[in-house]
Amino acid sequence: DVKVTQSSRYLVKRTGEKVFLECVQDMDHENMFWYRQDPGLGLRLIYFSYDVKMKEKGDIPEGYSVSREKKERFSLILESASTNQTSMYLCASSLFGAKGNTIYFGEGSWLTVV
């Protein structure tokens, strides 16, 4: 069974802390994505990666960075967390070039910054 695992489901962090959100997939997918979801705004793409050590900015990259040192793992980093980064974060992975439903999401990480 395919799986995208987000290690932390619920986190509470203080303003200014460095925060790591980890995502691991076991499907050997080339592509990995981080989305942010806020009420009334839907999901918005933060960063994505087509390959190890490669990254591309999405629609809202400000305040975030990412790391992909291994194919199966994609980390989202908040260098200095702020209250406006309180949100739900969803990781996804997909197979490069395939059509149809090859996109798999993790269960989400709920982050509260106080």
Next chain:
Amino acid sequence: AQKITQTQPGMFVQEKEAVTLDCTYDTSDQSYGLFWYKQPSSGEMIFLIYQGSYDEQNATEGRYSLNFQKARKSANLVISASQLGDSAMYFCAMSHYGGSQGNLIFGKGTKLSVKP
């Protein structure tokens, strides 16, 4: 620029009735894919149905069907025989084949509530 519009922030439907959730899209791509996802309160995104822009037949998956009208740029989701467990947020999304699958553009969602 690509865009997905879901004009219904919330909807109610009686159990066992059918319901249509609206989705319109805007793109200049010739090749693209359209998706519907269900998100219960637990937060996971559950894939429901997919339609490719070149698929001539409307997609169906069990109680879900996608009413694809390419000229109108609409991709409405029809849920037949609603169940209480269908209460959730529903998102319409689009991807383009030229890029990688997963780089999706989402609508703002529709919250569906099924009444017993």
